[in-house]
Amino acid sequence: MKKMVGNKILKKVTAAILATTFIASSGYSIYAASLRESWNNAASTTTTGTTLQDGSVVYSNVYADPTAWASWKTDWDKIRKNYEQVALTPGKDASELNFGWYSYTEETPAVRLTDSQGNVTGQTFYGVQDKNSLSSVTENAVTTNLYPNKVKITGITKATTYYYQYFLDGGWSETFTYKSQNTDAFSVLYVGDPQIGASVGQAATETNAFTNTTEYYARNDAYNWNQTLNNAIKANPKLSFILSAGDQINQTSVDSAVKILEQQVEYSGFLYPSALRSIPIATVIGNHDSGSVNYKNHFNNPNSFTEEVGASTAGNDYFFSYGDALFVCINTNNYNCQTHKDLIDKAISAYPNAKWKVLMFHQDIYGSGADHSDSDGMILRTQLTPIIDKAGFDVVLQGHDHTYSRSYQISSDSNTYTAFGKTVDTKSSAFLTQNAACYNILTNIASTNKVINPKGTVYFEANSSTGSKFYQLITTQQNYIAARSQSWKPTYSVIDINDVSLTVRTYDAATNKELVADGGIQTAYTIVKSVEKTNLESKISEATNLLSDTSKYTQDSLANLQKVIAAAKVIFDNAESNSVAVASAYTSIDDAIKALINSDAQAVNTSYVQPAAATQQAGPVTGDNPMTLYICLVMAVLSSSLLITMYVADRKKRKAISNDECI
Template sequence: MFYLKKNKKRMLALCLSAALSVGSLTVYAATEQWNDASLTPAFTTKTAVSEHTDWADWKANWDKIKTNYEQVALIPGSDFSKLNFGWYSKEKANEAVVRIADNKDMKNAKEFKGTCTEGTVINGVQYYSNKVTADGFEPNTTYYYQVKLNGKWQQAHEYKTGDPHNFSFMYVGDPQIGASKGQVPNESAVEQSEDVAARNDAYNWNKTLNSALAQHPEINFLVSPGDQINEPAGNNAEKHLLQEYEYSGYLSATAFRNLPQAVAIGNHDCLTTSYQNHFNVPNPFTAETNSTVAGHGYYYTYGSALFIVINANNYNAADHKALVEKAVKENPNAKWRIVVMHQDIYGSGLDHSDSDGIILRNQLTPIFDANDIDVVLQGHDHTYARTYQLTSDGKQYDDFAEYKVGQHGQDHKVLDNKLKSDSAFKEYYTSQNRCYTIADMKQGTLVNPEGVFYMTSNSATGSKFYNLIEQQQDYVAARSQTWRPTYSVINITDDKFTINTYDAQTGTPIDEAYSIIKR
């Protein structure tokens, strides 16, 4: 099972610090609850990691894993018939190449070519970013792919397509490899360094994915609302090396050899170019005027669903409006419209749900309404929460433009500090974000409901948890903090959307199912 560890001395220090803070609101931080890999059992699922079967083996191989920067990321293409590939290489090629076949021997394989551009320097070595799009994929078919890495064809891996009219995807929250730094593992009396934390969290990330796929083999791809890594800032060589260690740990999951992933840019991803070098996203919205160095929002379709992935670290809502409208205009017949974004504008976590998480709420809510968005999948708050069906109330509110300083990441501290030091401002800020109406409070299965359903996912690795906010908001239908990694499985047919959320180790549901039927 998953285990939790508390460091009582550090908890006491936090409490004393809070008690000594006079005239200001409490400074929140990650709890002492986390998933200690040294206490977890070996991989036991049918899809277990073949090379690394237990914690001791994982530790022994970590130096190889963390420096394996050239792992391939599969990403959904712009529609069901396409598949995108992204990977690093040490050698510069004229073109990046992938080949696809219907057999493992790669007979009569078809080659697809893309770009190989200068990527990033890691530990003094120049790496190149390779991106290719392959097409022609048919439903319910098994394919094999190979990438050419440094002039040599790599091992062939299997890729199975599903049914675009009845598909499922895994929705996870904040893997944030490396976020358990500073915690004290059972096997040591010393706080975890960034490197050791990345090792811990990457191991548990593998466990979650393997468990989920063993319990739900119907999963066709993965959706993450951001914060794949933890190390947030700094372009110096040491910081950049840690970021790439974390990306290597994140991409080390053997599930990703066969499982496409559609990931958003989180505030811990947004301050480095590594995100856009690793992930070859479809339809990147390069017209974004306030983009981050990590890249842009993007969109894609899968069957009857349109997915719009917003880079919410950009506080310019006009950019998000333009992206949503562009995606909807190009896909007018999409039955389902789903937005994925990192910041939880309707969440229930103590750290963000009433502060920086809602900085875009009063601007994005009417945009989602105007474009008939059905579902918004969020992260950021490391707690579980789902809302009732919500709509905008149609009123005008202060957009707090003066606190939208540059890009996100550390910039949200300007707002946080103001909220923590000025109770009158906090009251005003809260009032200006009561911009919603609860359109439908029914639970279970809803038929043609009004409004938008918002979901916030908890940590999928247990690298970091937050407490729930003390007072449950009126827009929240259900919430929990189990202190255990969770994941959701979302099934979409041409007329039904259903979400279930599970404990990552046991596969036990942590909440009832929520379904929307469209007729």
């Protein structure tokens, strides 16, 4: 283990120094191993991209805003210590809502419904404080207990505004808002690896009290996380919930008080965005989340699979339904796939009529990143593929590889394969033969981003939503990959679900513009199920109503919608129109509605807003320091040859892949 940690540090140091060398120089050609990682440096004042040797572009800071960054730094001392922030998670269905939070006090947890002024108007819901899952934090030789509180509230009705307070340390919190959304047609946000603190080891451009400490990087990544969520929600104000595919935080270990403190601070940063008081978040356990109770204490997941065999310290598989969709979240740090199958069977038997089935887990079994898609990310492939195929999942959402990719529709080859352990040599011929053979790539979908009643499952890999760490794409694109991209910028996806279609659109998080994958392939992908002419008629009617909003939308975007409606009417009026034509017309209207541009659309305001109750404190001395950068560059040039030699030697030694090694 110590050796693995040493390897990891070596790799990070190598990457950081060589990356610095590259950004500073344009003529040197050693880059293949060194540029696996990059980050979004919130301290940087420039968004100008730097083109690397492989043609990719590293953006220094997509959220460059010195004023907002300065405010964030000033407030950080308050943000980092706020261990008691509540997280909303989806309930077992849309009629319920779950809450989880830490308190300093041993007490009966409760959530009560109020009006906007905090006057009690509704029921008070009581929950459970699990003292067996107690956590703590130690700083300046003072240890404070953190009591985990869980409450669920019931009776939620759709499209309703609720106000609530949660009980905290003998009193009630301030009043927060939760707006339930429609369940027949709804949108969810899908994000990958926020991993607060994962930029640790990158080349800092500031000098201050935190520089080169883990907390310096947690502060950086939490700032970006807040920016990404604010942008995504501003562009998509009616999100039903958020899906996070694991690695919410970076500090894996809790074997010392220092590391426990680091992890708690990272969770404080992760939970900081005010959106998380108002929008539930469904997460899965990433390898970085798996080793401590903090995950299960913060996230009150519904239908927790306590029967799970081999569960992680962090918690269990779980599932929930929303509208016509079933969401199953499994912990792939647990390599016992039979137990995951048991949970999936249980979920499906609970919701046998779910029209859409979505599975989420962390380790990408069909991804395209350089760091995991040919190593630990694929170890589970032979075992999970037939389970996923048989269960009929439409979509699988993955994380772990910090790149964007979408697979073709994939099915199982129906054969049985040997299960592999975490330490299998993924480069061995025996392993590669089995994994190469376990899936079928379904045909006739290579050139389209819309599929109708497809067989098999599509697998998505989400890039980093914070920019805390990016990986390169793997050199050779796998045959199962339909689209992939490393934009070196934070991204998020929005999944729109209704009774006819499910669409996943992926966006640049800073601009809210749709991401275009390598080769100009659009990232929007739509699965259509059972669309009838009556559905098309309703869609035409819905779209026609929007045409009257001439003041709300730009003329060009309305003209486009009008054109699409006219074409759809031709399809609708033609008795000979087949299901493909009807489906195409239906989704084209959906696309045109999604593409409507508000007339008063302003540039996205990414400014950080100070917390209302923030106590202004003297911040550390900060600021870009050219001398530091110069020293780094000189050190990089002097050190790069030695480190490259060490790095290459180290890579040759790394034949066994273990989960502990995952970064």
